[in-house]
Amino acid sequence: MRKLLIPSNKSIYEALIQLNNIEDDVSRLILFVIDEDHKVIGSLTDGDIRRVLIRNKDLNQPVEEVCNKDFIHVKEPVSFIKVSDYRKKNIKMLPILDKDGRFVRLVDVDKIEAELPIDCVIMAGGRGKRLSPLTDSVPKPMLPLAGIPIIEHNINRLITYGIKKIYISVRYLGEQIQEYFGDGSAKGISIEYIWEEKSLGTAGALSLVQQFNYEHILLMNSDLFTNADYEDLYIQLLKTKADMVVASTEYKVDVPYAVFETNGDEVKGFKEKPSYIYQSNAGIYIFKKELVAKIPKNEFYNITDLMETIVDEGKKLVFNPIVGYWIDIGKPSDYVQAQNFVKHIQ
Structure with a gap:
C-alpha cells in the first residue's frame, strides 16, 4: 500500500x-x-x-x-x-x-465484509468415514467444490472478515492440507497447524495452542459450506455480553400424526400433524479466550462439553441463526447437494 x-x-x-x-x-x-x-x-x-x-x-x-x-x-x-x-x-x-x-x-471497504479482532481455529482432523471411498486418499476438507477444496472456501470467506491468523487442527492425511496452504502467506495471512497425535474431539486441539493474539476465538468445522455472517455473530456476542455465541440452523420436524395435549391421562386438545422448528448447532462458535483454560490438555473434549460447562456455571451462551445457506458435508448426499448448489452462486 x-x-x-x-x-x-x-x-x-x-x-x-x-x-x-x-x-x-x-x-x-x-x-x-x-x-x-x-x-x-x-x-x-x-x-x-x-x-x-x-x-x-x-x-x-x-x-x-x-x-x-x-x-x-x-x-x-x-x-x-x-x-x-x-x-x-x-x-x-x-x-x-x-x-x-x-x-x-x-x-x-469494497473488498472485505469486516475487520474482526479474533483468532480462528478450523477443525480439520477427522477421518470422514461416511464419505468413503472419496476420503480414502484425500482428507474430507480437501474434497473439491467448484474446483477448490471445501476448506479453502471457508478460509477465503474468513479472510474477507479481516481474520489474519488461522490455526488448522489436522490429523488424518493432514500433510495434504499443510502442503496445499503452507504458512498462509500466499493468501496474505498466517496459518499454523495443530497436529493431533490422537483424536481430540471438536475442541480438544484448542488446548495445544500456545498463545492466542485476541480476546475472542472463532472455532468452526472445516466441512461446512456456508455464507454465515461472522461479524453478526461477533457483534451479538459483544452486545449480549455473552461468553459464547453459537451459529444455528433451523431443523424442522414434521409429525405425521395428531399430537395430544394432555394433563395426566386426560386429552385436553390436540394438533393435527404439527411441525416443530428447532435451532440446531451449526458448527461455528465465537467465545472468550479465557474459556480455553477449561479444556483439558491434550485430551478428547467436544465443544458441546464446553457449552454444557458454560450453562452449568451460569455463564451466558447465546445462539445466532444463519440467514444464508449452510450445508454440513458429512455424507455423500450432502456433498452432492453442495456440488449442485455451488453452481448457482458462482
Whole structure:
C-alpha cells in the first residue's frame, strides 16, 4: 500500500502519474498525502484533481494545497472496525493511522465484509468415514467444490472478515492440507497447524495452542459450506455480553400424526400433524479466550462439553441463526447437494 502514499511537496502532475500507475487491486484510485515526518495530512483522488484544474489549470501546484484534509480515517489502537457502517456512507478506502498519524494499513471497504479482532481455529482432523471411498486418499476438507477444496472456501470467506491468523487442527492425511496452504502467506495471512497425535474431539486441539493474539476465538468445522455472517455473530456476542455465541440452523420436524395435549391421562386438545422448528448447532462458535483454560490438555473434549460447562456455571451462551445457506458435508448426499448448489452462486 506504500504506492498510495505521496509526499506533500509533489505536484499535481506527479500525482496524476502515480494515480495512473496504481494497479487494479484497489477499489478506488486514491493517494494519501504525507508530510516530511511521514504523517498523513490528507487524501487525494482524481476527482479532487479535476475540480482543482477546472479552477486554475496549474499542474505544478503542490498536492499539499489541494488534498482533502478532512479525510475519513481511524487511529490505532482500535479493537473493532464495523466496516458496514463505513460502507453505508459510501466510503471505499479507510486508512488506519498510528497515534502519531502515520500510515499503518488500508481497509478496502469494497473488498472485505469486516475487520474482526479474533483468532480462528478450523477443525480439520477427522477421518470422514461416511464419505468413503472419496476420503480414502484425500482428507474430507480437501474434497473439491467448484474446483477448490471445501476448506479453502471457508478460509477465503474468513479472510474477507479481516481474520489474519488461522490455526488448522489436522490429523488424518493432514500433510495434504499443510502442503496445499503452507504458512498462509500466499493468501496474505498466517496459518499454523495443530497436529493431533490422537483424536481430540471438536475442541480438544484448542488446548495445544500456545498463545492466542485476541480476546475472542472463532472455532468452526472445516466441512461446512456456508455464507454465515461472522461479524453478526461477533457483534451479538459483544452486545449480549455473552461468553459464547453459537451459529444455528433451523431443523424442522414434521409429525405425521395428531399430537395430544394432555394433563395426566386426560386429552385436553390436540394438533393435527404439527411441525416443530428447532435451532440446531451449526458448527461455528465465537467465545472468550479465557474459556480455553477449561479444556483439558491434550485430551478428547467436544465443544458441546464446553457449552454444557458454560450453562452449568451460569455463564451466558447465546445462539445466532444463519440467514444464508449452510450445508454440513458429512455424507455423500450432502456433498452432492453442495456440488449442485455451488453452481448457482458462482
